[in-house]
Amino acid sequence: MATKDERYDKMAYEFIKVSITAYSITAIIGGLLAFSLFMFYPDFMKYMTRLFGPTMLAYALIFFAESASLYIYYYGWHAMHYGFLKWVHLTIGLVLNAVGTMLMFLANSWVTFMLSPGGVDAAGAFQGDIWKVIHNFLWNPINLHRFVANIAYGGSIVGAYAAYRFLSARNETEKAHYDWMGYTANLIAIGALLPLPFAGYWLTAEIYAYSQQMGITLMGGVFAWLFITQAVIIGALFLSANYYLWCGMERSPGAYRYTKYIKYIAGVIAVCFLVWFTPHTLILKPWELKTLGGQYHPFLGPLGIMPAKNTAVNNMLIFTFLSFLLYRRANKIPTVSWAAAGSAIQAAIFIAAILNIVYLGVYYGYFTNTVYKVASSVPQVASTLTVIISCMVIDVLMFKGAKDVGEFRWGKMPQRSQYALFLLAVSFTWLMGLMGFIRSAIRQHWHVYTVMRDNSLDAFTPTIGYAAKVVSIATVIFMAIVIFIFWLSQLSAKKQEDKSKLHPEVIPYEPAAKPLKPETETE
Amino acid sequence: MKIPKLLQFAVLVLIAYGIFKAPGWFGVPIPGSLIMMYMFFAVVTILLVMTSTEKSAQELFTPIKALVDDPSKAMTRNVVFAVIPIIGAVIVFNQVKPSFEAPVELRATHPAPPSTLRAFNKSFNIGTLENPMRKLAKEDPAKFKELVKEGGVVYYRNCFYCHGDKLDSKGHFAQGFNPLPLPFQGKDTIAQLQESFVFWRISTGGPGLPKESTPWLSSMPIWKDLLTEDEIWKAILFIYDYTGNVPRSWEK
Amino acid sequence: MKIFFRVIVFSVLTIVLYMLFATQYIPPINPAPPPKEEALNLGAMTMPQFIALGEKIFNGKGTCTLCHNPVVKRAPLLESVAVRANERLKDPRYKGKAKNPADYIEESMREPSAYVVAGFGVTGTNDTVSPMPVITAGAIGLNDVEVKAVVAYLLQLGGAEIPFEVPRGQPVAEKKEGQAAAPAKTGAEVVKKYGCGGCHKIAGEAGAIGPDLTKIGAKRNVEYLRRAVLDPDADIAQGFPGGMMPKDFGDKMTAGEFKLLVEFLAKSK
Known part of the structure; x- marks a missing residue:
């Protein structure tokens, strides 16, 4: 937290300025959503208001607190810049984030109540304990999932902003600043993306635990293909994140030592990716069906099941981490005496983990009974985490006081690399919409699962294709709004720069979760 | 000699395509829909690697730029500009031209069986059903051999027209059906199934398949109307015995 | 401005690509329509x-x-x-x-x-x-x-005999509370329908959790019985713990059934 880097301060200020506009737009859209819900689903909303009345009031009040802390934080930026006041300011920043998280948790309880109602009887009558209604079965899994996802998402949006400013930068200083900003944002986004699958596993497991029916609808039924779509997009995210790291090596004069490995890393990631989205049930043309003699493919079939996917995704994570390690050492020459041994140990850890993951995947996947097929996933994840943590520790120790090969050049990034950041932001938005859809869709014909049925005449559960169209339109609208907000902030860009030159003092502030935007509800 | 980047790119793409197509030459084609996806990401990955450093990106794009800019390349330019639209036109034409192929369908070959099967005036619980004659393999090998032989007779009287005299699904009538009769040879066919599943499939035939195995219902007859219970079990013994497979047993 | 358009085109292309994948590549599977209650004749x-x-x-x-x-x-x-x-x-x-x-x-x-x-x-x-x-x-x-x-x-x-006939009469529409049946026509039916015999000795059944009700009409008047059904904890019979009997029979029963039940109990002498 106590980094003395002025750039963090500048980045935070730049973003809080953007957040002010984003905040008012969030409120407008939130109002729009609430009004439409009351208009189109009056009975449902009457029921929800009766149950959640107190929390809705609390929500409004906390929103006030959020507004107050946001405005004090923003307008007091320059007034509280030194000494003790700096710490007050920092505290307000933290309060802002805490209050924002609280708001999200409250809103989450409404959504999860619709999925897994608690604190009411079978007929939906309130049983007197509001905490039970809020703290329903899926509340915490969703809270965790959304909290982590918000960090990743916030990072990706900042990254896109930085990329745009990088592309339109007029001088080298600006370029260097936005390059650094994009890199940092990307690191936050990817860092938060890595644990997200595990949060997702937990959520899915809890959905299964709450209702088998819901779980089967989610994973095995009509929505199974949705997860192929998700796999494709997440694979694309990993590819582009790696690409950004590879391009980033251009910043280091010493990178030439490592660029030759890029193609092998890319090869492995590509193969893992292909395995990852190979579906179990293939779409076959009649002649293919005839040649194969059946739906199942002798060697693609085995790639379609869970152990293969787990093996692929863990290797993908490990090799993405390898890209990051190479990026880190691109400009450095270790000075410690045990450098060669350290590298050898790292290599050994990598090889051991990969062999272990592949062995576990193959053995448990194909040489044991069906019962044990998923038993491999936990030790596989453990191997991946071991690699990431142990190699990171060795790396940090090994490159302590390391010599630089040459001057590290922020801003020396090819323009095309910035599109990786745009891809990240767009993909996150789109994927969030799609996963929001599936979260709603597994309720099927229920407003509140098992308690309140959607009896409207035209009620139906959309197909994946239909949802994808709606999500695409929503993403375009969202992107348009984001562009509008960024454009607004650019209006005053020049003035702001003059101001900042007057205050070289530092305020350590790390951007945490971005202000929350209500997720689009797809009914 | 250094191979130009653009040529490298083309060669790599072709190699990738070859790898994905290769299984097709050995009779196990990767479906076209999947090759499309594979190729898309293979091309993207190759492009990403080739543009990951400024130098190699330059090398890759310079000839393309030159093709557009360089006055000395006017002839090549004209050829390329003529050929690319033609390739595009051919692809579009092939995509939209009417064909007699049946639409692509998702069909489960081995659908989940129902929990019970009603045949021969009783209910069979497919979840626990076992071949009553299987235990003889240990208890009375001579008798078992006899049963397998009888099963062979059942097979060659009824099944071999489609499933083939070598149980490889290349019977006389096989090519006339869609879906094709399934082979019993190989380790990944009936070896993966329990005998109860096979019993169910034989008993109810094509019409007994659930919805996920539609729309092209297999033309397998409803054998429970044509064979006795014992005959079916014997035929099952035979097809496992002949192909050297062991049925999957219930997990204990 | 050029960069702006480039970025826009790139983003929109990405979105369109995702949409095409989800609409064209993925096989369309229609989720089943909401289940309808069988209209039974x-x-x-x-x-x-x-x-x-x-x-x-x-x-x-x-x-x-x-x-x-x-x-x-x-x-x-x-x-x-x-x-x-x-x-x-x-x-x-x-x-x-x-x-x-x-x-x-x-x-x-x-x-x-x-x-x-x-x-x-x-x-x-x-x-x-x-x-x-x-x-x-x-x-x-x-x-x-x-x-x-x-x-x-x-x-x-399982191949067993079915000891009952097809129930005649229209099924009662789905009720929120989930208890749905035609109103009982006699007091004994009410007793059966609400499972009184699970706890009480009554109408040929021999529950042992609550008081014996076979002769309750001799001891208690109609007013008491009425209250005992609607508000069971108002009076607790000697030797029995309170708070056992559900308090919602008053909500579940129709007015007619309640009347039949009280009459039935009052006549049990």
Whole structure:
């Protein structure tokens, strides 16, 4: 937290300025959503208001607190810049984030109540304990999932902003600043993306635990293909994140030592990716069906099941981490005496983990009974985490006081690399919409699962294709709004720069979760 | 000699395509829909690697730029500009031209069986059903051999027209059906199934398949109307015995 | 401005690509429309049709096969439940009040914990609590006729006799509270419908949790009986703990049924 880097301060200020506009737009859209819900689903909303009345009031009040802390934080930026006041300011920043998280948790309880109602009887009558209604079965899994996802998402949006400013930068200083900003944002986004699958596993497991029916609808039924779509997009995210790291090596004069490995890393990631989205049930043309003699493919079939996917995704994570390690050492020459041994140990850890993951995947996947097929996933994840943590520790120790090969050049990034950041932001938005859809869709014909049925005449559960169209339109609208907000902030860009030159003092502030935007509800 | 980047790119793409197509030459084609996806990401990955450093990106794009800019390349330019639209036109034409192929369908070959099967005036619980004659393999090998032989007779009287005299699904009538009769040879066919599943499939035939195995219902007859219970079990013994497979047993 | 358009084109292309993938590549599968309540014409239904209805509910609306299937084995398989019911009824662990397989099956649907097959109980309860969800309300919400149809199907599946006729008369529309049946016509029916005999000794049944009601009319007046049903804890009979009897009978019963019940109790002398 106590980094003395002025750039963090500048980045935070730049973003809080953007957040002010984003905040008012969030409120407008939130109002729009609430009004439409009351208009189109009056009975449902009457029921929800009766149950959640107190929390809705609390929500409004906390929103006030959020507004107050946001405005004090923003307008007091320059007034509280030194000494003790700096710490007050920092505290307000933290309060802002805490209050924002609280708001999200409250809103989450409404959504999860619709999925897994608690604190009411079978007929939906309130049983007197509001905490039970809020703290329903899926509340915490969703809270965790959304909290982590918000960090990743916030990072990706900042990254896109930085990329745009990088592309339109007029001088080298600006370029260097936005390059650094994009890199940092990307690191936050990817860092938060890595644990997200595990949060997702937990959520899915809890959905299964709450209702088998819901779980089967989610994973095995009509929505199974949705997860192929998700796999494709997440694979694309990993590819582009790696690409950004590879391009980033251009910043280091010493990178030439490592660029030759890029193609092998890319090869492995590509193969893992292909395995990852190979579906179990293939779409076959009649002649293919005839040649194969059946739906199942002798060697693609085995790639379609869970152990293969787990093996692929863990290797993908490990090799993405390898890209990051190479990026880190691109400009450095270790000075410690045990450098060669350290590298050898790292290599050994990598090889051991990969062999272990592949062995576990193959053995448990194909040489044991069906019962044990998923038993491999936990030790596989453990191997991946071991690699990431142990190699990171060795790396940090090994490159302590390391010599630089040459001057590290922020801003020396090819323009095309910035599109990786745009891809990240767009993909996150789109994927969030799609996963929001599936979260709603597994309720099927229920407003509140098992308690309140959607009896409207035209009620139906959309197909994946239909949802994808709606999500695409929503993403375009969202992107348009984001562009509008960024454009607004650019209006005053020049003035702001003059101001900042007057205050070289530092305020350590790390951007945490971005202000929350209500997720689009797809009914 | 250094191979130009653009040529490298083309060669790599072709190699990738070859790898994905290769299984097709050995009779196990990767479906076209999947090759499309594979190729898309293979091309993207190759492009990403080739543009990951400024130098190699330059090398890759310079000839393309030159093709557009360089006055000395006017002839090549004209050829390329003529050929690319033609390739595009051919692809579009092939995509939209009417064909007699049946639409692509998702069909489960081995659908989940129902929990019970009603045949021969009783209910069979497919979840626990076992071949009553299987235990003889240990208890009375001579008798078992006899049963397998009888099963062979059942097979060659009824099944071999489609499933083939070598149980490889290349019977006389096989090519006339869609879906094709399934082979019993190989380790990944009936070896993966329990005998109860096979019993169910034989008993109810094509019409007994659930919805996920539609729309092209297999033309397998409803054998429970044509064979006795014992005959079916014997035929099952035979097809496992002949192909050297062991049925999957219930997990204990 | 050039950069702006480039970025826009790139972003929109990405979105379009995703959309094309999801709409063109992925096979379109339509989610099933919301299940409709079967419009039953019970008057014209034969027993085989009634059994077929039960099978349909068993595999469909009832969602029974999600757990009662041989692949996942989350719950016991039910193919021979009709045969095994007789053993179950004799089992000392059996807590229900069924006398024959048909009642046993119906009871196990309505009160799954009455007998939990070894190994299928909620973890940590030593097979005394069943994990089976409520099937007469909530997401599954079978009405009485549907429950009966499933019973008939399961009996037939195990090859047992079906001791009842196809219920005649229209099924009552799904009620929120999940208890749905035609109003009872006599006091004894009311007693049966609301399961009074589960706790009380009454109308030929011999529950032992609550007071004996066979001669209650001799001791208590109508006013007392009325109150005892609506507000059971207002007066507690000697020797019995309070707070045991459900307090919602007043909400569940129709006014007519309540009247019949009180009359029935008052006449029990």
